[in-house]
Amino acid sequence: MIILGPNRYGKAETRVVRVTRHGDAHHIKDVNVSTSLSGDMAEVHLSGDNSAVLATDTQKNTVHAFAKKHGVGAIEDFALLLARHFVDSQPTVHHARVAIEEYSWERNGDSGHSFVRSGRETRTCVAHYDGSQAWVVSGLTGLVVLNTTNSEFWGYIKDEYTTLPETRDRILATAVDAAWRHAAPDGDAFDKSYENARQALLAAFGGTYSLSLQQTLYAMGSRVLNDCPEICEVRLSLPNRHHFLVDLSPFGLDNEDEVYFAADRPYGLIEGAVLRDDAPAAGPAWE
Structure with a gap:
C-alpha cells in the first residue's frame, strides 16, 4: 500500500x-x-x-x-x-x-x-x-570570532592514526551559527532579545578559558540562558577554524606564536544544544 x-x-x-x-x-x-x-x-x-x-x-x-x-x-x-x-x-x-x-x-x-x-x-x-499556537526560533549565522590565546587542547584519545600534537596555547576561531527558542514568543521584544543574546554569545566566547570548543559551546549557550530569561533553548554549530603555526626554521627564522596558516577545510564541527530543564515542548519549532 x-x-x-x-x-x-x-x-x-x-x-x-x-x-x-x-x-x-x-x-x-x-x-x-x-x-x-x-x-x-x-x-x-x-x-x-x-x-x-x-x-x-x-x-x-x-x-x-x-x-x-x-x-x-x-x-x-x-x-x-x-x-x-x-x-x-x-x-x-x-x-x-x-x-x-x-x-x-x-x-x-x-x-x-x-x-x-x-x-x-x-x-x-x-x-x-x-x-x-505559535513557535519562534531566532538566531544568527556567520558571526566570526577569534581568540589569540586562552585556549588549550590536550588529553584526548591517542590511537595509531593520531598525529595532532597537544597544545597548551592556541588560536581559537569559529563562525558561529546560533538559534534560540523563545518560551513565550507572543510576549517578546525581539530586537532587544536579539541584541542581548548576541552580546551573551560574544561575552562567553571572549571570557571563557577554553580547554575545548565543546566547553566553549556550553559556556556560550549557558550565558544566553542566564542573560535572557525569555529564551528556553539554544542550539549552536561551531566550525573550528584551524590556525596552524608556520614552520619558518628552513628560513632561519623563529616563529613564537606570530605567523599562522589559516586552513578553511577540513574543519572540526562542534554542535550542541543547551536548554533549561523545564523548557516547554519544542513542537515544530526547529523544523
Missing part, C-alpha cells in the same frame, strides 16, 4: 527591501522571506485538484503587500504576522512556516540616504503557527 506522507509547499526566498523615509533620515530593512504551508492538501498530490492551494505567487505577493501595509520591524514579528495571516485566512491551510534572513546596512557617513552593507552576521528567524 502506498500513502502520502508529510508535505508542505511555499515560496522560497522572496527578497524585500523596505525603505522608510522620515524626512531626510531614511531607514532600510533588507530581508529574504521563505513561506511554507501545509494542511488539507492531499488531493493536489493525489489527483491534481488545486482547489485547496494558495498559489506560491500569491504568497510572494502577500509578503510584498504586508511590507508596504505593515512595515518590517523585528523580523520575528513580521514572520508571525505572515504565518497567522496564511492560516487564519485560508480554511485549507492548517500550518504556516515563515523563515526570514535579515541583512544589515550601516549609514555611509552623515548622509541620511546613503548606506554601506554591514560586515555583521546575518540575523535569522523561523516562525510557526498552527491556528492556536
Whole structure:
C-alpha cells in the first residue's frame, strides 16, 4: 500500500527591501522571506485538484503587500504576522512556516540616504503557527570570532592514526551559527532579545578559558540562558577554524606564536544544544 506522507509547499526566498523615509533620515530593512504551508492538501498530490492551494505567487505577493501595509520591524514579528495571516485566512491551510534572513546596512557617513552593507552576521528567524499556537526560533549565522590565546587542547584519545600534537596555547576561531527558542514568543521584544543574546554569545566566547570548543559551546549557550530569561533553548554549530603555526626554521627564522596558516577545510564541527530543564515542548519549532 502506498500513502502520502508529510508535505508542505511555499515560496522560497522572496527578497524585500523596505525603505522608510522620515524626512531626510531614511531607514532600510533588507530581508529574504521563505513561506511554507501545509494542511488539507492531499488531493493536489493525489489527483491534481488545486482547489485547496494558495498559489506560491500569491504568497510572494502577500509578503510584498504586508511590507508596504505593515512595515518590517523585528523580523520575528513580521514572520508571525505572515504565518497567522496564511492560516487564519485560508480554511485549507492548517500550518504556516515563515523563515526570514535579515541583512544589515550601516549609514555611509552623515548622509541620511546613503548606506554601506554591514560586515555583521546575518540575523535569522523561523516562525510557526498552527491556528492556536505559535513557535519562534531566532538566531544568527556567520558571526566570526577569534581568540589569540586562552585556549588549550590536550588529553584526548591517542590511537595509531593520531598525529595532532597537544597544545597548551592556541588560536581559537569559529563562525558561529546560533538559534534560540523563545518560551513565550507572543510576549517578546525581539530586537532587544536579539541584541542581548548576541552580546551573551560574544561575552562567553571572549571570557571563557577554553580547554575545548565543546566547553566553549556550553559556556556560550549557558550565558544566553542566564542573560535572557525569555529564551528556553539554544542550539549552536561551531566550525573550528584551524590556525596552524608556520614552520619558518628552513628560513632561519623563529616563529613564537606570530605567523599562522589559516586552513578553511577540513574543519572540526562542534554542535550542541543547551536548554533549561523545564523548557516547554519544542513542537515544530526547529523544523
